[in-house]
Amino acid sequence: MAEAFFARQLSTEEIEKRIQGFPSWLEIDLDAITHNLEEVKNRVKVEVIPCVKTNAYGHGLAPIVAHMMKRGVKQFLVAKLWEAEQIRDAGLECEVVSMDPLFSDENFDAVVARNITHTVYQKGTADRLNSAAERIGKKAKVWVKVDTGLGRVGIRWSEAVELVQYISSLPLLELTGLFSTMAEDAELDKIQVDRMVGVSDELDRLGINYGVRSMASGNAVFHRPFIFLDAVRPGIMLYGFYPDPEDRESSLDLRQAIAFKARVEQVKWVDTGESLTYSRRFIAPKRMKVGTVHIGYSDGYPRGMTKKGLVKVDGKVKPVLGTVSVNHFLVDLDGTDIDVGGVVEVIGRDGENNAHKVAELAGIMTYSLMVGLHPLLPRVYFEKGRPIALSEPQLVER
Numbered sequence: 228m229a230e231a232f233f234a235r236q237l238s239t240e241e242i243e244k245r246i247q248g249f250p251s252w253l254e255i256d257l258d259a260i261t262h263n264l265e266e267v268k269n270r271v272k273v274e275v276i277p278c279v280k281t282n283a284y285g286h287g288l289a290p291i292v293a294h295m296m297k298r299g300v301k302q303f304l305v306a307k308l309w310e311a312e313q314i315r316d317a318g319l320e321c322e323v324v325s326m327d328p329l330f331s332d333e334n335f336d337a338v339v340a341r342n343i344t345h346t347v348y349q350k351g352t353a354d355r356l357n358s359a360a361e362r363i364g365k366k367a368k369v370w371v372k373v374d375t376g377l378g379r380v381g382i383r384w385s386e387a388v389e390l391v392q393y394i395s396s397l398p399l400l401e402l403t404g405l406f407s408t409m410a411e412d413a414e415l416d417k418i419q420v421d422r423m424v425g426v427s428d429e430l431d432r433l434g435i436n437y438g439v440r441s442m443a444s445g446n447a448v449f450h451r452p453f454i455f456l457d458a459v460r461p462g463i464m465l466y467g468f469y470p471d472p473e474d475r476e477s478s479l480d481l482r483q484a485i486a487f488k489a490r491v492e493q494v495k496w497v498d499t500g501e502s503l504t505y506s507r508r509f510i511a512p513k514r515m516k517v518g519t520v521h522i523g524y525s526d527g528y529p530r531g532m533t534k535k536g537l538v539k540v541d542g543k544v545k546p547v548l549g550t551v552s553v554n555h556f557l558v559d560l561d562g563t564d565i566d567v568g569g570v571v572e573v574i575g576r577d578g579e580n581n582a583h584k585v586a587e588l589a590g591i592m593t594y595s596l597m598v599g600l601h602p603l604l605p606r607v608y609f610e611k612g613r614p615i616a617l618s619e620p621q622l623v624e625r
């Protein structure tokens with residue numbers, strides 16, 4: 228079915244033609260994602276359940292899920308019901324665990340009807356899910372979220388066994404996993420694992436099947452093998468990111484998959500002393516060639532790149548001039564031959580404008596940079612250097 232997803236895509240030639248018309252777009256190297264997934268698999272040697280929340284960290288949900296399914300991934304984690312539904316709408320029948328809290332019967336029904344595993348940490352949710360299963364006429368899958376010490380969401384570890392017993396007593400619920408999120412603190416992480424193992428030992432003693440136990444997100448994959456248990460849930464690392472500087476010391480070789488490109492919409496020459504952009508934030512130190520790029524902070528290029536950003540033009544690193552506004556920024560084009568329609572690499576995969584450097588210059592986390600990429604930007608997926616899939620969610624039927 229993941230194969231069918233790619234078989235439905237436009238031809239390489241058609242995708243290449245469409246790119247010529249894009250003012251801005253994202254390029255995703257699926258080979259980098261394959262490489263990162265293999266790196267993680269080789270390290271953990273347990274099931275990998277990718278976290279693909281927030282539009283697969285900006286990389287575009289359905290193509291990423293389909294690609295990872297082709298690489299053997301069976302199960303994914305999402306934050307929102309609509310993300311789980313997007314996966315189903317794309318015809319992808321993998322296991323999907325949704326962490327979205329639900330408040331209407333319609334949404335409980337949708338979860339059951341579409342075979343989405345729902346996260347439960349309260350008896351009331353278990354009751355409503357069981358009722359939805361009765362209405363729909365099929366069993367509902369459940370993962371129980373255990374709060375082992377982060378204190379954010381989940382049944383407290385000391386009450387988890389009782390909740391699982393309750394869930395097991397409901398005829399139409401099927402428990403397939405226990406999970407928890409780490410505080411990412413060297414001392415507390417150990418205590419958290421002990422608490423989870425305490426819960427699973429007690430359930431073993433009671434003869435209650437709980438499926439997989441999963442506690443590790445990316446941080447544990449980098450640093451804490453004792454947290455791997457039965458399944459790990461890496462997120463941003465699968466796209467090639469090291470969220471913390473010490474992550475680079477963990478001997479995992481990750482490759483950034485995404486690049487952000489745009490076309491120059493206007494080129495002009497400005498004179499010495501001329502001011503550009505809001506509040507006259509740039510004053511030309513000489514007569515110079517300046518380009519306007521049709522990307523702004525509404526697209527996800529951080530406002531913090533104002534007067535700081537570096538982009539690549541014809542392979543040369545060039546500065547952003549003045550303000551990054553909602554839809555535009557200006558770039559120094561001196562010494563380049565680029566004209567209107569030429570391509571600027573706003574975020575590259577390596578060098579001065581790679582995503583880590585952009586985030587650092589903007590003073591934000593790589594997480595924020597990625598989830599800030601506008602979901603309606605076209606995304607082009609490459610394999611072995613060829614575009615093989617395109618998502619253009621901004622297109623509506625005309």
Ligand SMILES: Cc1ncc(COP(=O)(O)O)c(C=O)c1O
Pocket residue numbers: 278304407408443444445446460461462463464
């Ligand atoms: C429950 C859960 N598991 C796993 C992840 C993946 O985290 P990371 O991207 O840090 O690997 C997340 C993301 O926030 C999450 O909420």
